[in-house]
Amino acid sequence: MTDFDYTTDPRIHALRHVRNPLCIFDVENLQVLWTNQAGLEFWHARSIEHLRERGFKQAVTKPIIKRLMQLQTDCHEKDICLTELWTIFPKHGGRTVEHSISPFRIGEDGKALMIEVVNEIMDASSDTLRSTAALLHTSAMISL
Numbered sequence: 001m002t003d004f005d006y007t008t009d010p011r012i013h014a015l016r017h018v019r020n021p022l023c024i025f026d027v028e029n030l031q032v033l034w035t036n037q038a039g040l041e042f043w044h045a046r047s048i049e050h051l052r053e054r055g056f057k058q059a060v061t062k063p064i065i066k067r068l069m070q071l072q073t074d075c076h077e078k079d080i081c082l083t084e085l086w087t088i089f090p091k092h093g094g095r096t097v098e099h100s101i102s103p104f105r106i107g108e109d110g111k112a113l114m115i116e117v118v119n120e121i122m123d124a125s126s127d128t129l130r131s132t133a134a135l136l137h138t139s140a141m142i143s144l
Helices: 010-015 037-043 048-054 062-078 126-136
Strands: 022-026 031-035 082-088 095-106 110-120
Touching: 022 037, 031 037, 031 048, 037 048, 062 082, 062 095, 062 110
Parallel strands: none
Antiparallel strands: 022 031, 022 110, 082 095, 095 110
16 A cells, blocks of 8 residues: 555544554555554554564464455445454563454555554453454354
């Protein structure tokens, strides 16, 4: 997505003041395009460029890519915001968080997701964390 310049995009000026970790995520390239200060702290990154250099291609499994693509399609085609619970792994271990996921347009035809951490699940047991992470890596239907 070459059409996105966070330094000149007027939407970013307002978004940078959001207190929760917030990022604009390019699903096609599995890359954070922009994040606010709370997002940099969440991901333990020195700068947006530092976070971009990390990339996510090596760390993301095929089922997660499939889910991200579906989220992007749903958010953009239906113009909706979705909420999901994910265990993610910034530099220092797993964190289970509730995300608000919204469509974010890039240029004329580009699509990205705006992802905001709305709640971090602090009291989840290690079994719950592992179970949540395992569900993201399987394509089988599971009944609880």
